[in-house]
Amino acid sequence: MASSVAITQVQPVGFARRVVELLPGLALLAGVGYAGKFLERTINVYGKAHHLTLPNIEYVLWAILIGLAIANITGVPAIFKPGVATYEFWLKAGIVLLGARFLLGDVVKLGGVSLVLVAIEIVVSLVFMTALGRAFGLKPKLTTLLAVGSSICGVSAIIATQGAIDADEEDASFAIAAILALGAISLFVFPVIGHALGLNDLSYGLWAGLGIDNTAEVTAAGALYSDAAGKIAVLAKTARNAMIGFVVLGYAIYWARKEGTVAVGNKAAFLWSKFPKFVLGFLLISALATASIFNKEQLGSLANLSRWAFLLTFAGVGLRTNIFEMRKQGLRPFAVGAIGEVVIAALTLGLVFGAQKFLH
Amino acid sequence: MTEKLDDNARREKPRGFRLSLDGWAVTLALFLSLLVALGVIKKIPW
Numbered sequence: 553m554a555s556s557v558a559i560t561q562v563q564p565v566g567f568a569r570r571v572v573e574l575l576p577g578l579a580l581l582a583g584v585g586y587a588g589k590f591l592e593r594t595i596n597v598y599g600k601a602h603h604l605t606l607p608n609i610e611y612v613l614w615a616i617l618i619g620l621a622i623a624n625i626t627g628v629p630a631i632f633k634p635g636v637a638t639y640e641f642w643l644k645a646g647i648v649l650l651g652a653r654f655l656l657g658d659v660v661k662l663g664g665v666s667l668v669l670v671a672i673e674i675v676v677s678l679v680f681m682t683a684l685g686r687a688f689g690l691k692p693k694l695t696t697l698l699a700v701g702s703s704i705c706g707v708s709a710i711i712a713t714q715g716a717i718d719a720d721e722e723d724a725s726f727a728i729a730a731i732l733a734l735g736a737i738s739l740f741v742f743p744v745i746g747h748a749l750g751l752n753d754l755s756y757g758l759w760a761g762l763g764i765d766n767t768a769e770v771t772a773a774g775a776l777y778s779d780a781a782g783k784i785a786v787l788a789k790t791a792r793n794a795m796i797g798f799v800v801l802g803y804a805i806y807w808a809r810k811e812g813t814v815a816v817g818n819k820a821a822f823l824w825s826k827f828p829k830f831v832l833g834f835l836l837i838s839a840l841a842t843a844s845i846f847n848k849e850q851l852g853s854l855a856n857l858s859r860w861a862f863l864l865t866f867a868g869v870g871l872r873t874n875i876f877e878m879r880k881q882g883l884r885p886f887a888v889g890a891i892g893e894v895v896i897a898a899l900t901l902g903l904v905f906g907a908q909k910f911l912h
Numbered sequence: 913m914t915e916k917l918d919d920n921a922r923r924e925k926p927r928g929f930r931l932s933l934d935g936w937a938v939t940l941a942l943f944l945s946l947l948v949a950l951g952v953i954k955k956i957p958w
Contacts, residue, residue, distance in 0.1 A: 644937035645938075648937060846948065854948055857948075
């Protein structure tokens with residue numbers, strides 16, 4: 553996740569200028585997202601009116617495809633880029649609002665199972681990716697970045713780890729490009745495999761949440777399968793995101809010892825600085841919903857607000873994916889990432905099947 | 913010995929108050945939830 557997109561409280565003139573700079577890109581996100589929703593509805597209405605059986609393509613896929621077409625055919629002009637980069641912001645706001653659709657008991661149960669699966673997945677995938685990186689002769693810090701990106705949280709984990717282990721910008725760029733390319737592929741492949749295997753919403757949602765790297769792609773891959781699967785996928789990924797601080801801390805200590813520097817003074821402060829705060833917002837909204845602070849209609853409104861936020865996110869996923877730029881990146885980091893991705897997907901699928909009896 | 917990460921953190925620390933992307937996203941979501949709970953926002957259609 554592009555945590556570099558930070559909104560700073562500055563002088564009023566600067567703030568107003570910054571908001572104005574965001575407007576074209578925000579309008580593009582809204583336009584692409586709404587075009588996806590419009591296409592889904594129009595095709596459904598047309599099919600019904602003409603008694604045709606047309607494939608029901610969700611707005612999620614339309615929004616991503618329209619975004620991809622713009623990004624790869626005409627390119628996204630510079631004026632739109634600041635606003636398009638806010639898709640991560642809408643993703644996180646959407647996840648917090650999604651908390652209204654979960655009772656806290658379900659969060660604890662599913663989140664608890666997810667955390668156990670996440671712990672197993674992280675250990676196995678870190679070991680596997682490290683061995684794979686060595687076998688392919690990648691630089692050790694690039695291998696570390698790829699391992700963290702594949703096992704936990706995609707781009708945000710890579711950015712956090714790069715700062716903590718003092719890795720090269722170039723290594724981080726390779727790792728991010730590989731993770732984004734693989735995320736874009738997973739986004740389309742996971743639903744196909746899920747349907748082929750006849751996975752139910754719960755199993756598929758857990759699998760997508762554990763197996764796909766970047767949160768935006770997890771959210772989209774879940775929503776492409778079904779609304780219920782999307783909810784579960786986001787919950788599982790949120791549990792995975794919560795582990796980011798521990799793994800980054802572990803690697804910071806490892807590299808500091810290896811290079812003879814001192815890594816971290818106050819470990820609790822370090823963990824807090826790396827902890828994704830939207831996880832707490834998600835839990836808070838879920839607790840408020842469980843305490844019946846919101847009535848049924850209000851819960852529906854919060855769920856719809858979450859959907860609108862995700863609509864902007866899905867448009868952003870397409871608009872920021874430039875296939876030609878990704879092709880310029882190194883082949884070996886991509887190969888290591890791709891092999892790791894397939895193995896992690898198979899591993900997490902096995903874990904989900906193994907956890908079935910604890911989920912009912 | 914000055915610690916490496918703390919050094920980085922100090923170098924990157926901006927002047928004045930700074931809220932992270934996460935912080936802003938949570939703030940917006942909670943503010944919207946408050947407006948819905950208070951009935952200021954009646955209904956959000958989809």
